Amino acid sequence: MIVPIRNSEGEIEEFLWIRRDVTSVVELHEELEATLREIIYRMGEIAEMRNKETGHHVRRVAEYAKLLGELAGLSTKECDVLYAAAPMHDIGKVAIPDDVLLKQGVLRMKS
Numbered sequence: 001m002i003v004p005i006r007n008s009e010g011e012i013e014e015f016l017w018i019r020r021d022v023t024s025v026v027e028l029h030e031e032l033e034a035t036l037r038e039i040i041y042r043m044g045e046i047a048e049m050r051n052k053e054t055g056h057h058v059r060r061v062a063e064y065a066k067l068l069g070e071l072a073g074l075s076t077k078e079c080d081v082l083y084a085a086a087p088m089h090d091i092g093k094v095a096i097p098d099d100v101l102l103k104q105g106v107l108r109m110k111s
Contacts, residue, residue, distance in 0.1 A: 037084045044087025047094050062086040 003016045044058040065086035069079040093101060100107065 040084055041087050043091055044089070047090040047092075058087045058090075061089055 001018045001020075003018065004012045005014045005016055007013050041058070041062075048058045062083050066079045066083040069082045074082070
């Protein structure tokens with residue numbers, strides 16, 4: 001890191017150079033990102049477990065989201081974000097009662 005040292009008039013008189021090994025900080029950040037991706041994926045799987053018929057729906061949606069991002073010209077980083085976030089698309093299912101979520105046929109509003 002380079003920090004300018006300024007005099008009372010605001011002019012730079014010299015520079016202070018600070019050198020530090022940040023490898024452990026970078027590794028910790030990468031581990032944290034991997035953990036967050038795993039949490040998001042697992043939460044998506046929780047929603048998925050509510051309905052066994054959907055198979056590997058969470059994985060497919062993540063792959064499709066990433067592919068669509070690539071086809072839309074998004075950056076690699078943006079596509080990775082889509083891939084990581086896509087498993088959450090059905091998380092709202094966990095709050096829906098089984099008798100509604102798993103009901104066969106048409107759902108009708110109760111009057």
